[in-house]
Amino acid sequence: MKIATWNVNSLKVRLPHVLDWLAVEQPDALCLQETKTEDGGFPFDALAAAGYPAIHNGQKTYNGVAILARHSVQDEVRDLPGFDDPQKRLIAATVDGVRLVCAYMPNGQAVGSDKYAYKLRWLAALADWLRAELQRYPRLALLGDFNIAPDDRDVHDPAAWQGQILCSEPERAAFRKFVDLGLADAFRRFDQPEKSFSWWDYRMMGFRRNLGLRIDHIMLSPALAERCQACRIDKAPRKLERPSDHAPVVAEIGA
């Protein structure tokens, strides 16, 4: 089974890239973040015609998450249970017996800001809910834009970013909480090139200079992690005209 996550930074703009990528990679499921549209603007028909019926939890302008899957999905959940939140940041469903949790975790803007406090509360609520969800679904994958670089090796310039948003210790502690729940960072289960990142700033030629961060992740429960055969970041779509600032992350899991 091949699963993937991609922050597309507006699905209206990026639909051609997504359709091309699905045709090449043919994942069993693709989790999207930042669709930036309500259901009325979501390309359900184009995706279904490409072989990927979708479920979507969207809103106007900001946020918005979707799961595209080749086969039917069951037991859909929208929004983070137990956390009152108008922002559309979570959708979950079961695909081929695997529980997929697709999350667009808050950015946090700046350490100490109101948005940072919201981010930490959101992450804590996600961990609380995941504890129960893992009991129900031992085969579980948490995929998405975490907006956390878990380690200094996930940062192009660790000294400049030290203690900054996406890298602060409370954010990294929240990531370790997921690890403590039994979720493994699929990417780090394999040898990887140094300076592997999943996001590059649009400004300052960030991509060409590889000034990036690894903030998009696939985390796997023990039952899936032991069957995981590969995990990689696909930089190809970031090289296209009008790219998303994020690259897809892909994991392959054996039967």
Next chain:
DNA sequence: ATGGCTTGAGTGTCAAGA
């Protein structure tokens, strides 16, 4: 130097991203 691009909303120019 707290900027630099990109998007959506909306037709001014700003909020937000990371």
